[in-house]
Amino acid sequence: MLNPILYAVPVFLLLMALEYAVGRLRAQPIYRAADTVSSLSLGIISQLVAVFTKLASLGLYTLVFDHAAVWRLPMDSVWVWLGSLLAYDFLYYWYHRFGHEMSLLWAAHGVHHSSEEYNLSTALRQTSTGFLFAWIFYLPLALAGVPPLVLVVVGLIDLLYQFWVHTRLIGKLGWFDRVFVSPSNHRVHHGQNDYCIDRNYGGILILWDRWFGSFAEERDGEAIVYGIRQPLRSWNPLRANSQGYVSLWQALRRSRGGMDRWRLLFKPPGWQPADKLPVRAFAGIERFERFGLPLPPALAWHGLLQLALLIAFGLHFLAVAPTLDLAIALGYALAIALQLAALSRLCEQGLAAHRFEAGRWFAGLLLLLASPLHGKASLLWWLLAGLSGCWALHLASRAAFRPPVPPAA
Ligand SMILES: [Zn+2]
Ligand SMILES: [Zn+2]
Structure with missing residues (x-):
């Protein structure tokens, strides 16, 4: 099925x-x-x-x-x-x-x-x-x-x-x-x-x-600020999945051990031993600023197109996974996850993001050609790959990835 x-x-x-x-x-x-x-x-x-x-x-x-x-x-x-x-x-x-x-x-x-x-x-x-x-x-x-x-x-x-x-x-x-x-x-x-x-x-x-006493009705006069109080401040999906465990691990290492360690695991998030101040106090929603610079339109469209391609790969993986050997399935899934993580780097517009992006695309293509999967690929899959490659090169050549200049204060 x-x-x-x-x-x-x-x-x-x-x-x-x-x-x-x-x-x-x-x-x-x-x-x-x-x-x-x-x-x-x-x-x-x-x-x-x-x-x-x-x-x-x-x-x-x-x-x-x-x-x-x-x-x-x-x-x-x-x-x-x-x-x-x-x-x-x-x-x-x-x-x-x-x-x-x-x-x-x-x-x-x-x-x-x-x-x-x-x-x-x-x-x-x-x-x-x-x-x-x-x-x-x-x-x-x-x-x-x-x-x-x-x-x-x-x-x-x-x-x-x-x-x-x-x-x-x-x-x-x-x-x-x-x-x-x-x-x-x-x-x-x-x-x-x-x-x-x-x-x-x-x-x-x-x-x-x-x-069970946990209901609250939405308030008309108070705009909701979305997100968490220890913000992620990254677009990277691998970091999003690991950050919770990393901060928990850091808190465990700082603790004195014994019962405090167990309490850190089982108490509500943000709990600290009584003699320690919270690591990063919440500054209040008035001071909250959303993460991320706005993307230039060309980069936004490019990111969405790459995402569409990776969604197609993901769906292809889900469809063929039951027929694959475990090692090939793991390799395929890992390649998609790494491509997604690399795409997030482009969205964060780090240094040399456009060169990194061109490299990401070529690495993806080589991986596709080298893997035993390409024999199972549908026409649509290749079309998407080709289309996206053209876009990547087109945009890279026009240096469309330059970060926007922040407005003068
Ligand atoms: Zn939800
Ligand atoms: Zn929830």
């Missing part, structure tokens, strides 16, 4: 284009090219990683289901499906809540919140290390006899539902905002304003938040 994400991606891309167009019509800037490249890169990498980790976490679930389930629920009952979805959503609430309120889990989940924008591309900004902990939270379903296939399907429904709520274009929806997760209440979840912190964890139902 083909990976269902393959069918969802075109719909996601169309809806993002629509959101961008409506934003343009309303003269409301919703997207920034570099942020979109960064968020979608994280989405692609999380799917690449899932190919290798899905089997392990599903295997553990199946093991518990086979040997410890109190009974087996039948798959031909609609009530089993509905009940499982409800139970999954309840467990998702707790998994997500721990993801914010326990440092070790925040190191994985913080990735989803590290964008300082809020649009449909933010929904696809997914962590690549969630597999380390997520499976533990869903084991009660295995014990209750929910078959593995039902778990996979309801998990997918819960995840796909959350796509549409990542938009600023849909306002408040009345009673809906108090029963279901909606754009309004999920915007609060992504805010760094005081009233937004640790609120609205639900996946499909927001009722869990209202029952």
Whole structure:
């Protein structure tokens, strides 16, 4: 069976284009090219990683289901499906809540919140290390006899539902905002304003938040500032995935050991032993500045085109991965992830970024030619590669990558 994400991606891309167009019509800037490249890169990498980790976490679930389930629920009952979805959503609430309120889990989940924008591309900004902990939270379903296939399907429904709520274009929806997760209440979840912190964890139902005391309604008079209080300040998807663990490791090394180490892992993010001041105090949202210089239009379009190419590679990988040897699959996935990381460097407009970019493209082409995969490539794939190569050379030759001159103070 083909990976269902393959069918969802075109719909996601169309809806993002629509959101961008409506934003343009309303003269409301919703997207920034570099942020979109960064968020979608994280989405692609999380799917690449899932190919290798899905089997392990599903295997553990199946093991518990086979040997410890109190009974087996039948798959031909609609009530089993509905009940499982409800139970999954309840467990998702707790998994997500721990993801914010326990440092070790925040190191994985913080990735989803590290964008300082809020649009449909933010929904696809997914962590690549969630597999380390997520499976533990869903084991009660295995014990209750929910078959593995039902778990996979309801998990997918819960995840796909959350796509549409990542938009600023849909306002408040009345009673809906108090029963279901909606754009309004999920915007609060992504805010760094005081009233937004640790609120609205639900996946499909927001009722869990209202029952367990974590609900906050969006305030009309207070604009939400999106992002996290220890900002990432990078477009690099590999850095986004590792920063949480790096800062946790640094905090562990600074600690005196003993119980403090355990507390650092299991207490909420930012917790410090009483005799130490926070490492980097939060300066307040009034002083917050979004990361990133605006990209010159030529560079923005080039970045998006390269991203489109890498999305095509990613989809190709997902489609052929089940037929590949492990070593080739790992090499292919790694090549895509490194290309995405290199693309982020271009968006950060570091020194000699344009030369680096031309090198990135040639390295990608050589890798493609050298790999045993090119025999499996479709015509579309080659077309995209050719088109993108022309653009890269064209833009490089016109030195279109020069960073913009900052406005005089
Ligand atoms: Zn969250
Ligand atoms: Zn979200």
